[in-house]
Amino acid sequence: MPLWTVPYGAATLVLGFAGAAKLARPGDTARALRSAGLPGSPQLVRAGAGLELAAAAAAWTVPAGRPALVAAAFVAGSYLALALFVAVALRRRWALSTCGCFARPDTPPRARHVVLDASSAAAAFGWAASAATRLGGVGDVLAAAGTTTAVALASTTAALALLAYLAFVEPAPAPAAT
Secondary structure, X not given: OOOOHXXXXXXXXXXXXXXXXXXXXXXXXXXXXXXXXOOOOHHHHHHHHHHHHHHHHHHHHOOOOHHHHHHHHHHHHHHHHHHHHHHHHHHOOOOOOOOOOOOOOOOOOOHHHXXXXXXXXXXXXXXXXXXXXHHOOHHHHXXXXXXXXXXXXXXXXXXXXXXXHHHHXXXXXXXXXX
């Protein structure tokens, strides 16, 4: 079982969740892009979100070889682009109320976004280098692992994805006491 199975699986789950969120609510991400001086129409955001969702699904389902490498490369490229966007936003002190990751206005860009995005890209590169050509998608690895191991790996992957998501999301401010 490759070392990269859980981190790559978690990164793809987060990417898929973010893609689904932006498909449903592209407005905040479009505003973040426009604030940075980039093209940012809701249609463009939805197109990119659809690609994120497709890459995440492919990462779990494609066969070994070139399809798995392409899926891992797209996941890595998506995370590298996100890390670069947030790093530039922080460096240039762009006034962004959201990073656009989860289509929510309460997730301003932070240094931890850069770290998590870069780590997710590294997991995708690690998967591509060690597992994609011989094992295929994450789902293939879990299927070959046996029921107990697969359940443990899937649970760990989901927990890691949830932790990554929670690291991105700022808690809502507490209501003022009256």
